Amino acid sequence: DAGVIQSPRHEVTEMGQEVTLRCKPISGHDYLFWYRQTMMRGLELLIYFNNNVPIDDSGMPEDRFSAKMPNASFSTLKIQPSEPRDSAVYFCASSLQGAETQYFGPGTRLLVL
Amino acid sequence: QKEVEQDPGPLSVPEGAIVSLNCTYSNSAFQYFMWYRQYSRKGPELLMYTYSSGNKEDGRFTAQVDKSSKYISLFIRDSQPSDSATYLCAMSDEGGTSYGKLTFGQGTILTVHP
Numbered sequence: 001d002a003g004v005i006q007s008p009r010h011e012v013t014e015m016g017q018e019v020t021l022r023c024k025p026i027s028g029h030d031y032l033f034w035y036r037q038t039m040m041r042g043l044e045l046l047i048y049f050n051n052n053v054p055i056d057d058s059g060m061p062e063d064r065f066s067a068k069m070p071n072a073s074f075s076t077l078k079i080q081p082s083e084p085r086d087s088a089v090y091f092c093a094s095s096l097q098g099a100e101t102q103y104f105g106p107g108t109r110l111l112v113l
Numbered sequence: 114q115k116e117v118e119q120d121p122g123p124l125s126v127p128e129g130a131i132v133s134l135n136c137t138y139s140n141s142a143f144q145y146f147m148w149y150r151q152y153s154r155k156g157p158e159l160l161m162y163t164y165s166s167g168n169k170e171d172g173r174f175t176a177q178v179d180k181s182s183k184y185i186s187l188f189i190r191d192s193q194p195s196d197s198a199t200y201l202c203a204m205s206d207e208g209g210t211s212y213g214k215l216t217f218g219q220g221t222i223l224t225v226h227p
Contacts, residue, residue, distance in 0.1 A: 004156075033215075042201075042217060042218070042219040042220060043157070043201065043217040043220070044217075045214055045215065045216075048214070056214060091156050091157075093156075100145050100147060100162055100205065100215075101159055101162060102159065102215065103158075103159075104156030104157050104158065105156050106155060106156050107154075107155075107156050
């Protein structure tokens, strides 16, 4: 299995632009998680899905952030408009039947200028 | 106060040393305890997983959970330069509305020098 796939791996954009991050979970996994990692705040859970349904989005920082999972093999995290404070590494993770054994993707490094 | 506290280090040890990494937590509902290892510019990978209290051993790694003290530890025996990474503790409760959520510590940066 290829593991969790994320794209792009690096993104540099200007403040105010829309950013879309993509994730393909491991085939057969029914949970998908989006995290953000910064030096100051560590690894934070933004939102997670179970069977394509958003379960908890309490970690989404504000309305500028949105996430979708149109099918079992694809999810997006969108930031519109982007701000410099959104600069971070965004990870997608997937798991089977729970949170305990999550498999992380390689992450997307986002820099908003 | 954060739900999970972890000393960020950095921690530097010589090859062959025993390493002790620790986390404390405040939420008594936590039942599942994990240690993830994260190499530079990579995603975290699950290293150890323990349910409730007790010890678990896997090769050179031992995870300990003391729920009465709300304290978990990861020991690395005969540490190797390849163990150099950031180690993150993570925990979750048994279910309900929080099912699926992991709370992570800040991570401890470990360097094992030859």
